[in-house]
Amino acid sequence: MRILKPGMIVTVTPNPVAVANSAEAARLSERAAARARKGELVGKAAEAVDVTLIREGLSLLYNAPLDMLIETQIAMIPEMREAQFCSLLIQAHSGVSVGLNKRSRSIVPGPLLKMNDALNGAMALFVDELSGGTVFFPQYEVTGHAKLASAVRDLCRKAQEPGAEYDLVDSVAELLGLRGWFDWKADPGEFEVVEKLAHGDRGGVTNAGLLKKKSSEAVPLLLAALRRFDQMDEEAIKKLTLEAALLGQEGIDYADTSECLRLKALPGELLSGLGVMCLLYAGLKRLAPTDTNLGIDLNNEFAMALELYHSEKER
Numbered sequence: 001m002r003i004l005k006p007g008m009i010v011t012v013t014p015n016p017v018a019v020a021n022s023a024e025a026a027r028l029s030e031r032a033a034a035r036a037r038k039g040e041l042v043g044k045a046a047e048a049v050d051v052t053l054i055r056e057g058l059s060l061l062y063n064a065p066l067d068m069l070i071e072t073q074i075a076m077i078p079e080m081r082e083a084q085f086c087s088l089l090i091q092a093h094s095g096v097s098v099g100l101n102k103r104s105r106s107i108v109p110g111p112l113l114k115m116n117d118a119l120n121g122a123m124a125l126f127v128d129e130l131s132g133g134t135v136f137f138p139q140y141e142v143t144g145h146a147k148l149a150s151a152v153r154d155l156c157r158k159a160q161e162p163g164a165e166y167d168l169v170d171s172v173a174e175l176l177g178l179r180g181w182f183d184w185k186a187d188p189g190e191f192e193v194v195e196k197l198a199h200g201d202r203g204g205v206t207n208a209g210l211l212k213k214k215s216s217e218a219v220p221l222l223l224a225a226l227r228r229f230d231q232m233d234e235e236a237i238k239k240l241t242l243e244a245a246l247l248g249q250e251g252i253d254y255a256d257t258s259e260c261l262r263l264k265a266l267p268g269e270l271l272s273g274l275g276v277m278c279l280l281y282a283g284l285k286r287l288a289p290t291d292t293n294l295g296i297d298l299n300n301e302f303a304m305a306l307e308l309y310h311s312e313k314e315r
Contacts, residue, residue: 064119068156095120121149222305225282240265241283
């Protein structure tokens with residue numbers, strides 16, 4: 001059995017259910033870079049066309065087929081029809097206004113455009129059929145992918161046995177030529193996960209022992225955060241701290257030293273999980289210096305970093 005979570009078809013977390021095919025990611029990223037060199041993409045637009053687009057696209061690949069199955073069942077409940085219609089209307093309108101926007105389309109590689117058009121078009125057709133009055137699908141005719149969208153919709157008409165709906169994702173991926181873009185990872189099993197948690201094999205701030213083992217690595221990261229704040233105003237520090245906190249809510253693996261996390265407040269930089277946590281802690285101490293209950297046990301490490309920071313200032 002394979003267990004999936006909405007929006008998590010492509011992830012770099014420690015427990016992914018599917019992972020992007022690195023060769024495809026590299027190929028599309030190189031295409032984006034080539035387009036940037038030709039002057040088709042510049043600045044932030046060029047930076048945007050990277051693996052993030054692949055993640056978002058494959059998330060749509062996972063969600064769209066399952067959404068059609070779920071919404072079909074919801075439509076059978078009379079009390080839900082009005083709320084469902086309003087929700088789907090907004091979703092379909094957003095798909096058209098964003099997905100068919102010429103400027104947006106100009107920075108997206110062809111294979112991703114094909115995928116987005118087919119999946120959003122299939123959803124638009126579904127909404128038109130369900131409502132009996134909307135006309136979202138005809139707007140996808142100009143993309144050249146309307147027939148493909150209809151084929152995706154046809155695949156999603158059949159009821160699925162519990163668990164088999166994920167084979168539907170595979171079928172849609174095959175139709176779109178995307179099956180080589182990701183790999184499924186087997187469900188490790190609930191009992192194995194529970195057993196690991198019971199023995200304290202956890203990341204995050206819940207594992208104080210592991211955090212203490214990272215003490216020597218945390219001090220220079222906290223010192224770097226203090227130095228960084230010297231170059232920022234209070235509002236920028238607040239935004240950075242808030243973004244780090246939001247990322248922390250999703251779970252930060254500070255045992256992983258690889259720098260693979262991004263913060264919008266720090267464009268162009270890649271951070272490790274411990275690096276994000278140190279930014280968060282230093283930011284909280286900057287904004288609320290008297291608060292001693294931050295939920296992150298880096299008090300001693302921060303005191304050491306602060307002492308080094310003041311020593312530098314006195315030179």
